Amino acid sequence: MAGKNGKKSRVGTRVKNKFGNAARGIITAFKEESTLLVYLIAIFLCVGLGIWLKLSTVEWSIVLLTIGVLLGFEFVNTSVENFVDLLSFEYNIQAKKIKDICAAASILNAVIAVGIGFLIYLEKFINTIISLVQ
Incomplete structure (x- = not known):
């Protein structure tokens, strides 16, 4: 019985540590990356707009x-940029390429997210405004 409790205790501690590590990672990322704060504001706006427009379950899932x-x-x-900075103490063209490509992936993803937002929100937003004006 003690072995089982000990094992459960260790598993619980590992899970707790993983969540603690993840929470620290989230806090660190938000402190280091100002883009995340912009995204957070946009997320709050999207959620508020989604509530107001009464998105469907499928639309909420996509959002x-x-x-x-x-x-x-x-x-x-952010992780890759930190890792590259850790490995490269001085200017390195390869390090710059890696960081630029990662930044491009993030920006491309953000542009696609905006496109998805327009597809989901725009028609509902226009229809809601029209119904309020009439």
């Missing part, structure tokens, strides 16, 4: 998935 992918890309980009 939440898009938000998750957008944030995930930005976290990976």
Whole structure:
């Protein structure tokens, strides 16, 4: 019985540590990457607009998935930039290429997220405004 409790305790501690590490990572990323703060504001606006426009379950699923992918890309980009900085103490053209490509992936993802937002929100927004004016 003690062995089982000990094992459960270790598993619980590992899970707790993983969530703690993840929380620290999120805080660090938000402190280091100003783009994430812009994304956070946009996310709050999208969620508020989605509530006001009464998005369907499928639309909410797409919006939440898009938000998750957008944030995930930005976290990976920030991680790669930090890792490259760790390995490269002075200017290095290869390090610059790596960082530029990661930044391009993040920006491309953000542009696609905006496109998805327009597809989901625009028609509903226009229809809601028209119904309020009439």
